[in-house]
Amino acid sequence: MKVLVIGGGNMGYTYAKGMSKSSLIDGEILIYDASEVQTIKLKKKKLFKVCNNLQKAVEEVDVIFLVVKPYHAMDLFDTMKSSVNQSQIVVSLMAGVSIEAIQSGLGINKVVRAMPNLPAKVGLGMTSYTPSEEVSRIELLTISKLLDTTGEAIYVENEMFIDKSTGISGSGPAYVFYFMESMMQAALKMGFSQNDSKVLVTQTFEGAVKLFKESDLSPTGWMNRVASKGGTTRAALDSMKENKVEELIKDAAFAAFDRAVEMSGKY
Numbered sequence: 001m002k003v004l005v006i007g008g009g010n011m012g013y014t015y016a017k018g019m020s021k022s023s024l025i026d027g028e029i030l031i032y033d034a035s036e037v038q039t040i041k042l043k044k045k046k047l048f049k050v051c052n053n054l055q056k057a058v059e060e061v062d063v064i065f066l067v068v069k070p071y072h073a074m075d076l077f078d079t080m081k082s083s084v085n086q087s088q089i090v091v092s093l094m095a096g097v098s099i100e101a102i103q104s105g106l107g108i109n110k111v112v113r114a115m116p117n118l119p120a121k122v123g124l125g126m127t128s129y130t131p132s133e134e135v136s137r138i139e140l141l142t143i144s145k146l147l148d149t150t151g152e153a154i155y156v157e158n159e160m161f162i163d164k165s166t167g168i169s170g171s172g173p174a175y176v177f178y179f180m181e182s183m184m185q186a187a188l189k190m191g192f193s194q195n196d197s198k199v200l201v202t203q204t205f206e207g208a209v210k211l212f213k214e215s216d217l218s219p220t221g222w223m224n225r226v227a228s229k230g231g232t233t234r235a236a237l238d239s240m241k242e243n244k245v246e247e248l249i250k251d252a253a254f255a256a257f258d259r260a261v262e263m264s265g266k267y
């Protein structure tokens, strides 16, 4: 199977690299980026066949990954439209571009829409995906294996769940970084060095996630294990409750979901 990745930035490069290790790929992965600077960077990596001619590359492959920013989608569709064919599967990692918009923009039927996240860069990505009805079960299995190469991939039953997972896992790493940043700022304010603040916070996050993953206990269960009655953790948790932090985090996730839905109506 031959795969072309269009857009070799953060996500496109990461997916191309992950997929290049898959036994499903015979030969090289093709990659195309409109930016000259990015194209030079990609060539230096010597990992993929970096293409200069998009139309020619499109004609050569079985699967096409679309990994440009959503606002570049329509121009890209115009450039590709005459080169795609009905047997190809188009996998979009773009936030807020609907399957219907891709089908009508390209004049093809087989589309898988997926929502990845940035930890794919270190093999710990979370991708959700859903197909158009023209994609067969066997084709979907192949695509899910390709998506799995960057971490975990889960099937979701419709596009609304792609927009929902954008609000949870797609944008989610930024919420975690926000929390980390706030804790590091608190540590700095207490007088720790930049380096110690980073170590204290990073190890705390890593340890907490590992504990959670390796047990059946809920987050609340674990919170109760950390907190002693009348102790320090309870003081922190009470402060968060009083400031409605939980509600604010939920609002933020819904704001991302709402924006994904809004974008889907726009492209």
Ligand SMILES: NC(=O)C1=CN([C@@H]2O[C@H](COP(=O)(O)OP(=O)(O)OC[C@H]3O[C@@H](n4cnc5c(N)ncnc54)[C@H](OP(=O)(O)O)[C@@H]3O)[C@@H](O)[C@H]2O)C=CC1
Binding pocket: 006, 007, 008, 009, 010, 011, 012, 032, 033, 034, 035, 038, 067, 068, 069, 070, 072, 075, 076, 093, 094, 095, 115, 116, 117, 118, 170, 171
């Ligand atoms: N970053 C993230 O955490 C996540 C991103 N996504 C989705 O992934 C997609 C890509 O994001 P990301 O990788 O961060 O973006 P980047 O800007 O890092 O990469 C996109 C690349 O595509 C290039 N490009 C623009 N137009 C075209 C074109 N017509 N043909 C080929 N290449 C083109 C850009 O060049 P130039 O810079 O010159 O425009 C750029 O090099 C987005 O749609 C986003 O919604 C989804 C989940 C998470």
Ligand SMILES: O=C(O)[C@@H]1CCC=N1
Binding pocket: 095, 166, 170, 171
């Ligand atoms: O912010 C964005 O629009 C993209 C989608 C999810 C993460 N980044």
